Amino acid sequence: MTRTMSTVFLAALLAVGAGVAGCDAGGSASASSSPSASASVSRQQLLALGQEWVQCMRDHGMSRMPDAELTSDGYLSFPPQGGYEWKTDLRNHPGVIEACKSIEDRYPPTAFRPKEKLSAEDLRKLAEYARCIREHGVPEFPDPNAAGEFDLTGTPLANGLPPQRMNPAEQACRQIWSGDIRVRDNGGGANGGKK
Numbered sequence: 001m002t003r004t005m006s007t008v009f010l011a012a013l014l015a016v017g018a019g020v021a022g023c024d025a026g027g028s029a030s031a032s033s034s035p036s037a038s039a040s041v042s043r044q045q046l047l048a049l050g051q052e053w054v055q056c057m058r059d060h061g062m063s064r065m066p067d068a069e070l071t072s073d074g075y076l077s078f079p080p081q082g083g084y085e086w087k088t089d090l091r092n093h094p095g096v097i098e099a100c101k102s103i104e105d106r107y108p109p110t111a112f113r114p115k116e117k118l119s120a121e122d123l124r125k126l127a128e129y130a131r132c133i134r135e136h137g138v139p140e141f142p143d144p145n146a147a148g149e150f151d152l153t154g155t156p157l158a159n160g161l162p163p164q165r166m167n168p169a170e171q172a173c174r175q176i177w178s179g180d181i182r183v184r185d186n187g188g189g190a191n192g193g194k195k
Contacts, residue, residue, distance in 0.1 A: 041108050043070055049106060050076045056100035061093045062086060071178045075113040083163045113179050118148040125177050126150075132173035137165050149182040 041049075050068030057065040066081040080086055090096065097104075118126075126144040133141040140156045152158045161183070 043074055046070065046074070046076055046108070046111060049103065050078070050111075053100055053103045054078065056103055057086075057096055060096040060099045062089060062096055064089070071113065073113070073178075075179070076107070076111045077180070083167050085163065122179070123148055126181075129173055129177040129181075132176055133166075133169045136169035136172040138169050141169075147182075149184045151184040153184065 047068055047070055050070075054065050054068050064082075064084045065086050066078055066084070069077050069079060071077055078086065123144060123146075126148055130141055130143045130150065138157075138161075142150055142152065142155060145151055152161075
């Protein structure tokens, strides 16, 4: 079973990445080498476009969809709030992505952090983030792999990250990593992050 979780910061984790054409529905763009999202549109324009998508999602049944946010380096994200995992809820609203696709299609190619462009420093920060998560109540949380993904396969977390434990941990660790968190579970699925 594939679980997609986002933007994030885990709360900005579980923040971004249900695979959708061209981008991960609030996760990461599928092919961009630009260093930040500010190259093609202003931060305010990008945030407004993200919020327009959020409102569309809300209008089509996802009333708890979190507000759009920008990461410190200017990428769009939709971090989960109050324990609500919007990417999980997305499964209960199969038509919502298609209903809001015209808005999503207007995202610039640099709207989301490129998931394939993690630097050595990014990987170091992700490893530090994993260590922090373990220290704050989720001892089975793995280190990132070389692609920057947290592979939960074969761990007690393979069937889901328990929000009652993850939410406090991600709150405590969000200052370490503000980008997307990509989680791979026992179904072999991955998400991109953060969005």
